[in-house]
Amino acid sequence: EVQLVESGGALVQPGGSLRLSCAASGFTFSIYAMTWVRQAPGKGLEWVSAAGGSGSSTFYADSVKGRFTVSRDNSKNMLYLQLNSLRAEDTAVYYCVKFRGSPNYYNYHMDVWGNGTTVTVSS
Amino acid sequence: QFVLTQPPSVSGAPGQTVTISCSGSSSNIGSGYDVNWYQQLPGAAPKILIYVNTNRPSGVPDRFSGSKSGTSASLAITGLQAEDEAEYYCQSYDSSRSGWVFGGGTKLTVL
Numbered sequence: 001e002v003q004l005v006e007s008g009g010a011l012v013q014p015g016g017s018l019r020l021s022c023a024a025s026g027f028t029f030s031i032y033a034m035t036w037v038r039q040a041p042g043k044g045l046e047w048v049s050a051a052g053g054s055g056s057s058t059f060y061a062d063s064v065k066g067r068f069t070v071s072r073d074n075s076k077n078m079l080y081l082q083l084n085s086l087r088a089e090d091t092a093v094y095y096c097v098k099f100r101g102s103p104n105y106y107n108y109h110m111d112v113w114g115n116g117t118t119v120t121v122s123s
Numbered sequence: 124q125f126v127l128t129q130p131p132s133v134s135g136a137p138g139q140t141v142t143i144s145c146s147g148s149s150s151n152i153g154s155g156y157d158v159n160w161y162q163q164l165p166g167a168a169p170k171i172l173i174y175v176n177t178n179r180p181s182g183v184p185d186r187f188s189g190s191k192s193g194t195s196a197s198l199a200i201t202g203l204q205a206e207d208e209a210e211y212y213c214q215s216y217d218s219s220r221s222g223w224v225f226g227g228g229t230k231l232t233v234l
């Protein structure tokens with residue numbers, strides 16, 4: 001069974017840092033691009049960041065560029081998101097999501113979602 | 124705020140058909156990028172409902188169908204059931220933002 005389990009969410013002060021982790025199982029992790037999507041309380045979905053299968057290609061939404069860093073350890077089937085310089089507007093449930101699709105990354109779809117981990121930025 | 128525009132809410136009685144629209148632009152849907160649809164049940168994570176415009180993953184009832192034309196896409200749900208009450212999101216890629224984008228979501232209420 002394909003499974004994604006996020007961890008690392010916490011209450012953190014503005015300006016603080018956090019590292020989210022995502023443990024993947026049930027599929028060949030290294031051949032799939034992965035992505036993070038967040039959802040603020042009572043709001044819609046927002047794409048945050050993505051990493052290609054090898055981790056050498058990374059992508060970021062403008063709202064987090066320069067503050068967040070995505071990485072992966074294919075030997076451990078793990079995806080990470082380092083969150084720095086956190087702001088109140090970063091408060092959200094962060095979902096780890098598996099990409100699937102055509103060779104062209106822009107036509108990927110998000111076929112498996114984790115249950116999310118909650119990040120709260122507040123003093 | 125959202126690059127893709129969806130109606131905030133739609134409703135229908137059991138057995139009826141509802142359609143949820145997703146309006147984009149020349150930098151996303153209009154450029155030929157695929158549209159995908161996700162269903163988020165209350166208190167749950169989203170799940171893929173329709174991928175590559177019209178395709179249903181295994182396990183998704185054929186009451187759900189997707190279409191795409193020009194700069195827009197639509198999700199149709201026929202034979203509405205109480206269990207369909209959820210939030211629905213469209214998603215595509217946007218070249219001007221160099222990233223994947225979502226619609227604001229549509230809350231479906233089954234009357």
